[in-house]
Amino acid sequence: MKKGILLVNLGSPESPEPKDVKKYLGEFLMDERVIDIPYIARAALVKGIILKTRPKASAAAYKKIWWEEGSPLIVLSERLQNKIQKQVEYPVALAMRYGSMTIKKGLQELVDKGVEEVLLFPLYPQFAMATTETITVLAEELRQEFFPSLKIESVPAFYNKADYIEVLSNSIKRHLEGKKYDHVLFSYHGVPERHIRKSDVTQSHCKIDKSCCVTPSKAHEYCYKHQCLEVTRLVGERLQFKKGAFSTSFQSRLGFDPWLQPYTDRTIERLGKNGVENMAIITPAFVSDCLETLEEIAMEGQEIFHEMGGKDFTTVPCLNDDDEFVALLSKWINTWAESKITA
Numbered sequence: 001m002k003k004g005i006l007l008v009n010l011g012s013p014e015s016p017e018p019k020d021v022k023k024y025l026g027e028f029l030m031d032e033r034v035i036d037i038p039y040i041a042r043a044a045l046v047k048g049i050i051l052k053t054r055p056k057a058s059a060a061a062y063k064k065i066w067w068e069e070g071s072p073l074i075v076l077s078e079r080l081q082n083k084i085q086k087q088v089e090y091p092v093a094l095a096m097r098y099g100s101m102t103i104k105k106g107l108q109e110l111v112d113k114g115v116e117e118v119l120l121f122p123l124y125p126q127f128a129m130a131t132t133e134t135i136t137v138l139a140e141e142l143r144q145e146f147f148p149s150l151k152i153e154s155v156p157a158f159y160n161k162a163d164y165i166e167v168l169s170n171s172i173k174r175h176l177e178g179k180k181y182d183h184v185l186f187s188y189h190g191v192p193e194r195h196i197r198k199s200d201v202t203q204s205h206c207k208i209d210k211s212c213c214v215t216p217s218k219a220h221e222y223c224y225k226h227q228c229l230e231v232t233r234l235v236g237e238r239l240q241f242k243k244g245a246f247s248t249s250f251q252s253r254l255g256f257d258p259w260l261q262p263y264t265d266r267t268i269e270r271l272g273k274n275g276v277e278n279m280a281i282i283t284p285a286f287v288s289d290c291l292e293t294l295e296e297i298a299m300e301g302q303e304i305f306h307e308m309g310g311k312d313f314t315t316v317p318c319l320n321d322d323d324e325f326v327a328l329l330s331k332w333i334n335t336w337a338e339s340k341i342t343a
């Protein structure tokens, strides 16, 4: 069977203009796995409230980070795809969950090349209902409707794979060399606490308290919070960060429901207030730099830190198209393809 790979990232608006941002946010936030409330309430909230004000503010933020070639998230994902393609003999396509580079087009591109078996690769190290799950569910729906004879297999969350932690740690080490920092903050995209409970396969483990995520459980295969805390722990251990000199926080909350805590903005504020002079920040929930890293962290986060009297604020780039990361993903892809040949 001819094999192919479909890398999938989140997506970005077509341009940083309010009308394109509105279209993108409309599609994104109407996803029932992103804003997980009944359709009528979701439509009232998204179309009646959020889309009336947010597109203008978000467009202004996108304008600050937009590149000549387009959205950083898309450009960086394309660079990753192109580099992987050089190390893999199977066709590697790229799609976005939202926007014009659809998963349907990505699957079609592979099918047009004769592909019969696809490795679906969500570009997220940790599982979340709003990221990995929405991709795999949509891909299966598309397969059933449009590509019934296609075989699709998905790459699960890879947050604790030893070779991923090694590559991530090496990149962090390289970027921190020669930098001043008294504290390293691992900031992950947040999700509403409700999402964690919904993804709990045991229906009883996740209490979003201080202990559940460090108490072994089957639930952790799908617990975003556990998976984020594990990345921090494993990288901290590997880089021998001192206890108390590194921590985890969650960014980008939206709305009034409780999201995973502590919140990144308040953590940066507290670190500054408590006398941390120099800090570094790492964003391991994102494979590619994007609005949330380049604007919310590198610009807004830095401003908060400086307002609190902080000095050096070092942001470590995402893995993007880092050579070791490219080699790692290519190795995983080749291993998958070879296992199919010998199976």
Ligand SMILES: C=CC1=C(C)c2cc3[nH]c(cc4nc(cc5[nH]c(cc1n2)c(C)c5CCC(=O)O)C(CCC(=O)O)=C4C)c(C)c3C=C
Pocket: 010, 011, 012, 013, 025, 034, 035, 054, 058, 071, 073, 124, 128, 130, 131, 189, 190, 191, 192, 224, 252, 254, 285, 286, 289, 290, 291, 292
């Ligand atoms: C209920 C709302 C949201 C959930 C849940 C959510 C989860 C989630 N998102 C990412 C990754 C990214 N999110 C990005 C932007 C973004 N996210 C939300 C809302 C939720 N995300 C909004 C409204 C936006 C748009 C920007 C804004 O208006 O603030 C991006 C950046 C995209 C880009 O074009 O650069 C990424 C990447 C993860 C990993 C995640 C759950 C774990």
Ligand SMILES: [Fe+2]
Pocket: 189, 252
């Ligand atoms: Fe998001």
Ligand SMILES: [Fe+2]
Pocket: 205, 206, 207, 208, 212, 213, 214, 223, 225, 226
């Ligand atoms: Fe947990």
